[in-house]
Amino acid sequence: MAEEQVKKRVGIFSLTCDEGCSIYLTEIFNQKLLGWLERADLVYFLSVKNKTDFSGLDIALVEGVVTSQKDKEELEKIRSNARVLIAMGTCAMSALPSGQRNTFTPEQKEEIREHTETYGFLPRALALKEVVKVDDEIPGCPISEEIFIKTFERYLT
Amino acid sequence: MHSCNLDIEINKLSKIEGHADLDIRIRNGKLEEVTLKVMENVRFFNQAVQGKSFASVPQLVSRICGTCSIAHLTACIEAVEKTLGVVPSAQTVLLRKLTMYSLMIRDHALHLYFFVLPDLFGIDSILDLADDKKELIHEALHVKEAGNNLSKLVAGRAVHAPYEQVGGFSHEIDPSRVPILISELKKVRPSVLKLMDIFYNCSWKLERKTNFVAIATPDFSFLEGKIKSTSGSVIEEKDYWDHLHNVVLPYSQASGFQFEGKEYMVGALARMNLNKESLHPSTQKDAAKYLAVFPSDNIFHNNLAQAIEILHSLDHSIELLRSGEFKKEEPAKPTRQSGEGVGAIEAPRGTLYYWMAIDEGRVRYLNLVIPTAQNLINMRGDIKKIVEDACASGVFPDELEEKIRREAEKIIRAYDPCMSCASHFLRVNLN
């Protein structure tokens, strides 16, 4: 009976951050990965794969903040290739903690100015939704396991 | 005919922690330049910690690195405690060892199974393993899960562990979970023995005389001991700065280090070369054949050394879990509010140093020396050797490029570099 269901194309992306959410995701994988792989193809995840094709994504999971022009361009490219974009973790949702420079005193901002100018940083670090449309969010630092599973599985079916 | 010109760029090296690029320039068949560029955007932890209360800073620096957050947390707590005269209880030390073991199990397992095994089997990802090898995926997930569950039990979570704090742990271990965990740790032991055998039989070789440096802990618990080098130095943790030299690497967002004026390597291979007699007796017994390989100058033996460390972490954790009573304890308190101190531990990728200054309970200064930064110069030397050997091997230019790409990525992965960490604390000002 089973008509071969088309698998969802999933990509996992890291902007500026400590990659704690995607690392925690690999711990959630311990129990869940094999089941999910029956319904999804992991097409982009640099921690696990070298091949880097991320066209026509069904689900893009994005962690981190948009701190530089390059981050911004990458996020825009992910967005234009993804049907659903999910922000993973408080960095992606609200720019903290990885965008902690936003909270610096004027003196501290002055201290880091040379670096931010040299490396094409934006005036402040941005949450994903300040740059592109975000379809869903998973809170936590790192992501809450329970909410991740619930949310992700909803988009898998 | 082989005096070719070749520019090889590898953007976004995969299967490492964080972002890095590698550029190689060959002119007239000779290597001109190797640049390993750390591409992580800096998140300015130097500034972020200033003026923060000592109690909150460990959780803040935990966010330097997702994968080895427990190492940052633990080293920072140690620095605060040394600075403020906090003496942790015997139970706290035991729980910290368990926490470090939980990190080693899952972090090394992620590296070996997910990052290195694909190279070994000539596939892109562990998920592409052929059917007759598929059980390795299950084993990978089970070993990682054992580490993850140990983190949960002792420290609350594997990433940004909430229970580990200055002076002690905020939650006690649930005794009803202890036997379950012991049997889980025991159950994955055969998989780890198999993993060791895979890396023991791996023929990859890159030997280049270098110096190895590690803290030699008496029970191989990654926490306290003397810094030792294969060149014969023995140093107190607090004196580390007199022996390390910061080296600015052009074109890179990170800087490198030398130990007593020379390149060196830190990490599992260094620990095995310097301290294998301190491994747990059960590990020594069951890994005897593999341990005979050390001391070794073959950088690829870092993989085997990591696998042995997983076994040790399982074995010592089982013993500690059996021995502990795990009572509720009040955290140990500071005996002063100002000072300077050093926290040094063995993180998965090598020695991690924290130098902290606190004024009236608030952090004034923090300087870190990151394992990957210490390995950068040695890593670059090894990539050079690979390129030079490949150029001298007489293969045709199109094959040469493929060969160099493959071999360079393999050696970089053998170091298990963490670029998220390496990009931080670049500036050194010690006044």
Ligand code: SF4
């Ligand atoms: S939310 Fe926390 S765990 Fe996730 S990427 Fe940001 S700092 Fe890391």
